[in-house]
Amino acid sequence: MSDLKTAVVYYSATGSVHAMAQAAAEAAEDAGSEVRLRKVRELAPEEAIASNQGWASHAKQTQDLPEATLDDLEWADLLIFGAPTRFGMPAAQLKQFLDTTGPLWGAGKLVNKVATSFTSAATAHGGQETTITALNNTFYHWGCVIVPPGYADPIQFQAGNPYGASHVSNNGQVPPGQVELDAISFQARRAVGIARALKVGLASA
Structure with missing residues (x-):
């Protein structure tokens, strides 16, 4: 049984964020964490999904992946969230899930994660940094310890985003490449290491 638990919670329409979420989950697992990979519920109407071949194809490919619940957040020591940007903010599907966390927040269940x-x-420049910082606003309210990748590894000088791993999909036509996948893998490993150290420190305090 692992000493650390990680929930990777994401929304993805055409698969870019899903690929990064998978890489994060695999890296966290390789770093010794127990991992739950969870998508959030789709809110878009069926006709909207069907109108986009990439969206419809990805929805079918991931139809059996479990959906995130509040239990996943309470269970985890480390929370890794991913969402595509929508007008510089996280996609509504992930935001809606975050908006259901009031009971956990009110009970202090998310503090120190x-x-x-x-x-x-x-x-490019389509809102990557603002989307990540917008997600972080929620973490401040929860009382989490936010861990960015910074420039703490050589891959970050190739990826270039110290706020969090990001990808430019060219309107869904280009999947994440090796640099992006290596960047999110590093970010996940770094977060696992800090989460483990924090958990040990708090237990001995």
């Missing part, structure tokens, strides 16, 4: 986030946008 480690949190980190990542994103994908259709275009």
Whole structure:
């Protein structure tokens, strides 16, 4: 049984964020954490999904993946969130899930958990940094310890985003490449290490 528990919670329409979420989950697991990979519930109407081939295809491919619940957040020591950017903010599907966490927040169940986030946008400068910092606003309210990747590894000088791993999908046409996947993997490993150290420190305090 692992000494650390990680929940990777994400929303993805055409698969870019999903690929990064998988990489994060695998890296956290390789770093010795027990991991739950969870998508959030889709809110878009069926006709909207069907109108976009990539969206419809990805929805079918991931239809059996478990949906996130509040129990996943309470269970975890480390929370890794990913969402595509929508007008510089997290996609509504993930935001709606975050908006259901009031009971956990009110009971102090999210205090001192480690949190980190990542994103994908259709275009360069399409809101990657603002989406990540917007997600972090929620973590401040929860009382989490936010762990960014910074420039704490050589991959970050290639990826170039110290706030969190990010990807430019060219309107869903380009999947995350090796640099993006290595960046989110590093971010996940770093977060696992800090979450483990924090958990040990708090237990001995």
